[in-house]
Amino acid sequence: MSEEPSKVLPFIEHLVELRKRLIIIVVAVVIGMGFAWNLADEILIFMEKPLTGTTYLDTAKQKGYLYLKEHYPAIYGRANLEKELNKPKKQHSLNYTAPLEPFFIQCKISVIAGFVLVLPIVFHQLWAFIAPGLTRKERRLVVPFITVATVAFCIGAMFFLTTIWPFIINFSLSYETEGLRSWLSLSAYVDFCLRLILLFGLIAELPIITLLLSRFGIVSYQFLAPKRKYALLASSIVAAFHSDLVTMFVIMIPLYLMYEVSVWVALFFGKERAISPAEPEPDAV
Numbered sequence: 001m002s003e004e005p006s007k008v009l010p011f012i013e014h015l016v017e018l019r020k021r022l023i024i025i026v027v028a029v030v031i032g033m034g035f036a037w038n039l040a041d042e043i044l045i046f047m048e049k050p051l052t053g054t055t056y057l058d059t060a061k062q063k064g065y066l067y068l069k070e071h072y073p074a075i076y077g078r079a080n081l082e083k084e085l086n087k088p089k090k091q092h093s094l095n096y097t098a099p100l101e102p103f104f105i106q107c108k109i110s111v112i113a114g115f116v117l118v119l120p121i122v123f124h125q126l127w128a129f130i131a132p133g134l135t136r137k138e139r140r141l142v143v144p145f146i147t148v149a150t151v152a153f154c155i156g157a158m159f160f161l162t163t164i165w166p167f168i169i170n171f172s173l174s175y176e177t178e179g180l181r182s183w184l185s186l187s188a189y190v191d192f193c194l195r196l197i198l199l200f201g202l203i204a205e206l207p208i209i210t211l212l213l214s215r216f217g218i219v220s221y222q223f224l225a226p227k228r229k230y231a232l233l234a235s236s237i238v239a240a241f242h243s244d245l246v247t248m249f250v251i252m253i254p255l256y257l258m259y260e261v262s263v264w265v266a267l268f269f270g271k272e273r274a275i276s277p278a279e280p281e282p283d284a285v
Contacts, residue, residue, distance in 0.1 A: 206262050
């Protein structure tokens, strides 16, 4: 006989419980913000790396030019790549126009960094909110859930910062010419980066959410697999909130890929579908 979940709370008690969990999360984020306050400058320097340092795209471009120079000198000379290879790297800087703008940017960075620092507490509170509807065996998965969800969010955020963010900035700066120079706003630059950090962290959570839902029998592979076209449409809609086409694609592609991963997670780790009494059993071989 299967183990029954604990008693379901009334609606008002659910709201009271939700308020309690949200208050704990907010307090934890504020404390995390205090710890992250002195790290805001280092985080901003890391975010500025595509502007001031050499990224993997610059290294790959140089290696490509050198390869053409060694193996295909005719193409190298015809394309005048020697000028591109020896072109000095331009140094770019962020600019602010409001007196207190750097202070508020430091606040924003500290809030996001503090949120990441207390992710285990955030996920624990989310688990505690849904725990009354789980069985005793399912409630024992709290530590694996918190660990995997935290690691997944951090992987998604770091993947964006180290791979996607340099690509976006390099593509943007490639439009500079003799008569066109970039004048990057501190607020626009940081807000754009922080928003995408959160988005990619949440995108990385999709397989974890699917794993939980499939283990609880809410979704299944049979439910998710036929809806790939709707997932592609939904990914496009979410990505379309960003004005430029490049950012739209770098959001849409990982988002849809995470849906594909979620489909296979539901297939291999989902709860087996029980045969209903009205459904005839398959013939024995």
